[in-house]
Amino acid sequence: MAKTHILWADDEIEFLKPHILLLEGKGYKVKTVNNGADAVEAFKNEPFDLVFLDENMPGMTGLETLSILKSINPTIPNVLVTKNEEEHLMEEAIGAKIDDYLIKPVNPKQILLTIKKFTENKxxxxxxxxxxxxxxxxxxxxxxxxxxxxxxxxxxxxxxxxxxxxxxxxxxxxxxxxxxxxxxxxxxxxxxxxxxxxxxxxxNPEDAPILSHQLFRKKVLPSLSEERPTFFFLIDNLRYDQWKLINDIITDYFRLEEESSYYSILPTATQYARNAIFSGLTPLEMEKRFPDLWQNDEDEGGKNLHEDTFLADQLKRLYRKEIRHSYTKVLTHEQGRDVLDNLSNLMNNNLNVLVYNFVDMLSHARTDMAMIRELANDEAAYRSLTLSWFEHSPLLDALRWLAQKNVRLIITTDHGTIRVKKPSKIVGYKSTNTNLRYKQGKNLNYNSKDVFVIKNPHDAQLPLLHMSSIFVFAKDDLYFVYPNNYNQFVNYFNGTFQHGGISLEEMIIPYATYIPKS
Known part of the structure; x- marks a missing residue:
């Protein structure tokens, strides 16, 4: 294994000789110089793993030297060694992207810990x-x-x-x-x-976790306040692990007030779970209350086109006072910019609901586009793409704006996804729905070990399309495949992210509330 190569620049380097000998005795290779110009010259000509820079050197200061070294190779860690503990110097060092600093006089343990931190950390x-x-x-x-x-x-x-x-x-x-x-x-x-x-x-809902259709009644409405507007952001298809990553960014601007979870209803699919959230009703109750608006799997047209109507109806049913509210669905970057431009107007409402569809589109794009399949070829890459979207999205710009206001922020989703890996054969009529994680239909033929069967949909508060219709839900990372064109189907969908079935990823939903730090 190659020795760790250290560059140490200090105009009083002779006084550091005991430290240098100790490091060399520990197996480190140390190059010493006594000014910034020589440090730059050595840095250009030799490969180093770590640099110690004295701040107060004649000629170029440590910070001036740092700036040049970073321009040559920004990946090499630089540690500032200084007698000066003044705040403005520390701020300058941080602004110059110093990796760490030590206060003189330094002792051998400090030096060794710093070296291990940067060279042996992994x-x-x-x-x-x-x-x-x-x-x-x-x-x-x-x-x-x-x-x-x-x-x-x-x-x-x-x-x-x-x-x-x-x-x-x-x-x-x-x-x-x-x-x-x-x-x-x-x-x-x-x-x-x-x-x-x-x-x-x-x-028996009293002996159950909070489910999708109870979310507003049990979590959202009790937290509404006349003093501050509530912004409810639903990021479609956002799993708990993805939320954990974006939470690290959100908490740069907001204090995490509450982290909790609720359970998605079955099917863990947008038309069921998200409609249930905004209506405060089960799918069966929605079908009865809104016969002209509710869309079953066999119906033509969009399945989530009336969430604003469902929301208004729920608020009117459950809240005695009139709630000034808004509902906005964001499908494109331009719509996200429009939200940003309209935030000052939304501050006049008690409740603002905003639905962002990017993560859902990402999961479907991974199925449909070869490039996305390459970029999101595993769980870590899928999370990384979600994080990258969030860091550059109008949603984050909106959160930064809201962080300067007296608001309450809610971040949640309607269901998650699971990366499917194992096909499970199923046979059904042509009218059977296309979802890979659940099937609804009559005379379905399936492997009973792979599914949860609901023979009477009304027992699960689900609509009954035909007298003999049943629902089956895939477990773990299974996905349904028809026997005809089996190999082609498997090659296309294996390893994609799907939802609708039963898994921890699909059913356990993050729910987080925040208040601004400022």
């Missing part, structure tokens, strides 16, 4: 994280198989996501592969839990 983090997960693996397995209730499953899922996000940063894939197998095990046990309890939840 190795140390990999070893410690892998070891920690190995120790936690048994505890997680016991937890998953310990007869969890719906709150327990939320906590178990969050722990799995914590380890997934931690392990994916490591260069060693072996632990991550074990984690993926453990997630699959969890989803299989979770499927059995849902199979056993879902219809009970629908029948």
């Amino acid at each position: 190795r140390i983090v990999t070893e410690k994280t892998s070891m920690a997960y190995q120790q936690e693996f048994r505890n997680l397995s016991m937890l998953i198989n310990d007869g969890l209730d719906y709150n327990g499953w939320v906590e178990a899922y969050k722990k799995l996501i914590y380890w997934e996000l931690s392990l994916e940063k490591l260069e060693d894939d072996s632990m991550h592969e074990i984690l993926q197998a453990q997630k699959s095990e969890a989803n299989n046990v979770f499927f059995k839990y849902i199979e056993k309890n879902y219809l009970k939840w629908i029948k």
Whole structure:
């Protein structure tokens, strides 16, 4: 293994000789210079892993030298060594993108810790994280198989996501592969839990988690305030792991007031789950209350075209006072800019609902476009694309604007997605719906081990299309495939992100509230 090569610039370098000898004794290679110009010259001609810069050198200062070194190779860490603890100097150093600083006199332990931090960080983090997960693996397995209730499953899922996000940063894939197998095990046990309890939840909502159609009544409306408007952002198809990434950015501007979860109804599909959120009704109740607006799977046309009407009706039913509110759906970048331009007007409302469809479009684009399939070829890449969109979206611009106002912010979604990997054969009539994770129809022929069957849709508060219609929901990472054109279908859809079925990713939904820091 090559020695770590360090450049150390200090006009009093002779006084640091004991430190230099210690480092060389530890196996480090150290190049010393006594001014900024020589530091720049050495940096140009030799490869270094780390640079120590004295701030107060004759000629070029440490910060001036830093600026030149960063222009040559910005990836090499630079550590400023200074006697000056004044705030303005620290701010200048941070602005110049210094990686760290040490206050003189420095001791050998400080130097060694700093070197390890920048040159051995990946190795140390990999070893410690892998070891920690190995120790936690048994505890997680016991937890998953310990007869969890719906709150327990939320906590178990969050722990799995914590380890997934931690392990994916490591260069060693072996632990991550074990984690993926453990997630699959969890989803299989979770499927059995849902199979056993879902219809009970629908029948006895007092003994159930908050479901899609109860979200406004139980979570949103009680938090409304006359003093500050509430902005409810629903990012379609946003999983808990994706929320974790964008939350790191949101909390630069907002304080996280509450992090909780609710459960999506079945099917975990937009036309059911999102309509249920905004109507405050189950799909069966929607069909009865809005016979001209509710769209079943067999009906032509868009399935989420009347959310504003559903929302207005729910607010009128559930809230005694008149709620000044708005509903906006954002499908394009231009519509996002329009929202930004209109935020000052929305401040006059008690409640503003904004639906952003990008993540949903991303999951479908991954199915439809070869380029997106390459860019989002696994879970980590899918998360990365979501984060990249958010960082450059008008939505983030809107949040920055709102962070300067007296508002309450809610971020949530309607359902998640799962990356499907295993085909499950199913046979049905031509009228059977096209969703890959659930099927609704009559005379369906399927593998009973792969599905949760609801033989009487009304038991799940779902509309009944035909007297013999049933619903079947795929478990874990399965997806439905028709026997004809089987291979072509598998080649096209395997590894894509789908929703509609039963998995932790699709059903356990992030719900977060924030208030501005300023």
